[in-house]
Amino acid sequence: MPPKGSKMKPSMAPNSAADPSRELPLAYTTFTVPPPLNAKNIASTYLRTDSQTWVARLQAQQQAQGPLNRGKKRRKAPMGPAASTAEGTPVDAQGSEDEDEEATGPPSSTTIVIHPCSTHLRIGLSSDIYPLTMPQMVARRPKEGVHGSEIAQESEEDEDAIMKDASSASPSGPSRTGSPFSDxxxxxxxxxxxxxxxxxxxxxxxxxxxxxxxxxxxxxxxxxxxxxxxxxxAVEWINSKAKDMGDVVVGEKARRMDCFSQEMPSSSSTGDQDERRWKLFQPMRSGRLDTDSYIEAYGPSAAKQALLNDLKTIWTHAIATPREDPDARHEPGKIVEHGLGIPSRDWSLYNVILVIPDLYSMSDVEDLTRLLLDEMGFAAILLQQEGVCATFGAGISSGCVIHIGSDRTSVTCVDEGLVVSESRLSLHYSxxxxxxxxxxxxxxxxxxxxxxxxxxxxxxxxxxxxxxxxxxxxxxxxxxxxxxxxxxxxxxxxxxxxxxxxxxxxxxxxxxxxxxxxxxxxKKRPKAGQRTVNYQAPAASDPVADEDDGTEERGVPVTTAMNLCIRHLLPAVPTPAPVAMTPDASKGAATSSKQGTPAASPMPNSGESNGQATATLKADEAATAQPSRAGSPSANDGPSTPAVLAGDGDVGSERQSPNPASKDTPTKAAQQQQHLPASFSIDAAWEAGKVPLDFAVWHSILGSISNMTSTGTAEERVKRLTANIICTGGTGLLPGLGMALEARMGAYVTQWYTLQLGKDAANAPNATVIPPPRDMDPRVLAWKGMSVLARLESAQEMWVPRHEWSVFGTRAIREKSLFL
CATH class of the missing domain: 3.90.640.10 (ATPase, substrate binding domain, subdomain 4)
Known part of the structure; x- marks a missing residue:
């Protein structure tokens, strides 16, 4: 105890423990952190400008002695047996022209433009007038003792079993002609x-x-x-049982093999147990790398590498095969293969321009870039979307591009040389x-x-x-x-x-x-994309993030145009239940009705103005004035559309389409999103691909103006896009397609012009389908536009050299490409 007379100091409570967020794994030190340097007092220029960065130094070194500007050594690169350009002028006689091209970009005589489609490959030098077109397919025969043939045989047996179970489960069985639907x-x-x-x-x-x-x-x-x-x-068929046949056949020869055009007897019936059956592969389908067929043949682990090997084999065959001799004469029906005449030892002296689909997968872009730069050894690569190439080929900067190919149909809007990412749409018919x-x-x-x-x-x-x-x-x-x-x-x-x-x-x-x-x-649904995803409301988002977030297994982003196309599949907004009125409120309502004053009714807060409500009423009246004869649209049918082939917009309009352009479109979409049940899910990318072509084109245009707040700016863009509609692909040659699209699109534009803008229908702009310039084949329009775009001075900054790809990888593509 303390002595008497001494005063005790009051004891203080111990301090509370520090918050875990304030605990730092650093020991105390007396070192003083220096303040940031004042750039005004520094005489050095290190890292003060973009030219001091390492990337800029590499570009400067590349311009001096790199692959983009090759100098005299590059101009002497061999160009095949003819050693001349497409115009027939020798390379040495074009020295001055090559020197002019070096000031703006790579020489066109050493730039290869590749446009890979689903069934055909279009490839050629940028200086060529037209590309070389060849089937993009390869036929392979499994080697002896390899389990690949066993995997293929097992997959075929599994597929036959599945088809057998499906036919037995059907009450009526398969139809005689294989009709898609019973009705x-x-x-x-x-x-x-x-x-x-x-x-x-x-x-x-x-x-x-x-x-x-x-x-x-x-x-x-x-x-x-x-x-x-x-x-x-007459057709010259290739004998698949010839002794001089190897195990790999590419291009036109693979397509003309007799085993793919006749019913081959089974090995058990012929007694030939050692017969190895050929299998035909198409590495690309619907604008994507088709891994499904390779998984069936090689298994999931080796499918991607086998696909890239086949793609490398096809492209190597097209580039290394000698050029066509203009003096040689060939019999009709005979197979005479031609290429670019560039041997593989000279590929490091050439650059490659790759045309990719508008609705692309980032994983496919990385695989193709790695194939061209790392495995095939080209000097540099430039990536560009198909829609931009088509507009350049047509000689315009803005327009709506419709590509109708052999197995894919895509719609996209291009404004001022850039693809509007929210307008991209892919349809599942072709x-x-x-x-x-x-x-x-x-x-x-x-x-x-x-x-x-x-x-x-x-x-x-x-x-x-x-x-x-x-x-x-x-x-x-x-x-x-x-x-x-x-x-x-x-x-x-x-x-x-x-x-x-x-x-x-x-x-x-x-x-x-x-x-x-x-x-x-x-039957067209991909096997890798069976999983559905939840519906996403239209919203502005980063297109790069959309393609990397794994929203869907197929790697296709969900755009605003897709969400607009599937509004007819969403459940209707529930009607609010009537509010029970108290005796006092009912008495007040009766009094107000006697006095002639309308009582305040409980209305949901929809966020619409009086003008929007009027537009909604007009749209509902227009939609119910002429009921659809075919009934409500289903998931397979899509929304019904006016049956118009040519003539005015009101021709055959008894199947009135739902109004896609009323002012209450965002409000209805938001209300539908809020009232969706918890178990509701829909694959937006898949369901949006079932709508009619004119319906998809119009909603692609609406998707391009979804982020605009100014009505005048949106109106100007709609006028530009509807006045410049371009049809590419083989089906673009269909007679009367332009008239049919103009008639149907005219009805949509007039409806939007009157209901959305409230203007006179007589002043509505006309929808115009632009034919290809100078009667050019619409199938090569994208390739031709890319060959023109590559010569522009602005394209100099979009090249990705091989050494930058090896250092930065995908980041180099993102920084050099305008659409990533």
Whole structure:
């Protein structure tokens, strides 16, 4: 105890423990952190400008002695046996021209432009007038003792078992002609009814009983055998059992192998157990690297590397094969392969321009860049989207690009040389679906060639595409009973000629672009993308982040245009329940009604103004004035659209489409998003690909103005895009496609102009489909535009050299590309 008289100091409570967030794993020190240096007092220029960075130093060194400006050594690079450009001028005589090109970018004579499509590869030097087109496919025969053939055989057995189970589960079994839907006949009759209405509005008289006349004539047709010396377009088939055949065949030879165009007997029936069957691969489908077919053949672990190896084999064959000799003469039907004539030892002296789809996958871009720079050894690469290339090829800077290829259809809007990311849209039907539907219509009209199997025999698929290109049209003026010749060429068989009489089948087949309900989308769904994703409301977001966040397994981002296209699949906004009124409130309401003053009713807070409510009422009245004859749209049918082929916008408009342009569009989308049930999910990218073509084009244009707040700016962009519609791809050659699109798009633009802007419909802008300049083939429009874009001075900064790719990787592509 303390002595008496001493005072005790009051004890203080111990300090509380420090917050865990304030605890730092640093010991106390007396070192003083120096303050930042004042740049005004420093005489050095180190890192004060962009030119002092390491990347800029590498670019300066590259311009002096790097791959982009090669100097005299580069201009002496071999260009193949001809050692000349496409114009026939020797390389030495173009020295001055090459020196001028060095000031703005790589010389065009050492720049290769590659446009890989699903079925064909378009490749050529930037100085060439037209690209080299070859089938992008490869045929492989499994090696002896390799388990790859066993994997392929097991996958085929599993697929047969699945198909057998599906057919047994179906109550009716598979149909005779493989119709996509059981009610296909009803949907065909709807198309015929629409066609009759169109002809009635255009003052065209149909032929009486024409359908029965064509069917009876085709049923009585007998084949005529054409001698080999009289067949001008005879096909030279490749014998797959020849002894000099290797294990890999590329390009046109792979497509003409007899084993893919005839039914091969099984090895058990022939007694040949050592026979190795060939397998045909297409590395790209629908603008993506097709890994599904390689997984079936090689397994999940080796599928991606096998695909890239096949792609490297095809591109190597196209680049290294000698050029065509203009003085040589070839027999028709013979296979004569041509290439660019650039040996692999000189690839380090060449640059590559790669055209990628507008709706691309970042993983595919990385794989293709790694293939060209690391494995094939090119000096530099430049990436550009297909829509921008098409607008440059057409000579415009803004427009709506519609690409209708063999197995993919894409819609995108390009404004001032840049793709509007929220306007990108991919549709799940293409020219191949037109061919299948055309064959279905011909078979219903007693097609004389009874053994047509376009899904099994490659020669029959060629025949279907040939008939589509020769006969199909969207011009109602071409309707009539016409007799055409059909030549059937199969391996080990003489050519047979049939007479075919057609009527409305030539117009009904391409009408599936505007009425895709006749297409079976369930068979087209990719195996790797079966998982659905939750619906996402339209919102501005970073396109790069969208493609890397793994929203979908297929790597396709969900854009605003996709969300606008699937509004008809979302559940309706529930009507608010009436609010129970108290006796006092009811008495007040009765008093106010007696006095002539309207009582305040409980209305939901929708955020709409009076003008918006009026526009909504007008839109609802317009939508309910003419009810749809085909019923409400389903997931397979998509929204119904006006049946217009040509003429005014009100032709055949009994199937009125839902109004996509009213002022309450964002409000309804937000209300639908708020009232979605917890278990509701939808794959937006997949469901948006089922809508009609005109519906998709219009919503792509609406998606391009989704982030605009100024009405005047949005109106100007809509005018620019609708006045510059470009159709590319093989189906872009379809006669009457431009008239059909202009008529349908005119109806959408007029509706938007009156309801959204409140202006007179007579002053609404016209939708115009621009034909390719100078009658250029729309299939090579993107390649031609890329060859022009590569010569611009602004493209100098978009090149990614090989050494930058090796150091920075994907970051180098992001910093050099304008669309990433």
């Amino acid at each position: 296909l006949s009803t949907k065909i009759e709807v198309l015929r009814s629409d066609l009759k209405n169109i002809m009635r509005n255009l003052k065209l008289r149909p032929v009486t009983n024409a359908k029965q006349q064509a069917s009876n004539y085709n049923a009585s047709v007998k084949p005529e055998v054409v001698p080999e010396h009289n067949d001008v377009f 020219g191949a679906d037109i061919s299948k539907f055309f064959v279905e219509l011909l078979q219903r009209a007693n097609l004389p060639y009874k053994g047509l199997q376009m899904e099994k025999l490659l020669a029959d698929a060629w025949l279907a595409d040939e008939l589509k290109e020769r006969l199909c049209t969207l011009d109602p003026m071409q309707l009539g009973l016409v007799i055409n010749d059909v030549h059937v060429r199969l391996p080990s068989q003489p050519t047979r000629k049939y007479a075919l009489r057609t009527y409305d089948e030539i117009i009904l087949a391409p009408m599936c672009l505007f009425s895709p309900r006749v297409i079976d989308f369930d």
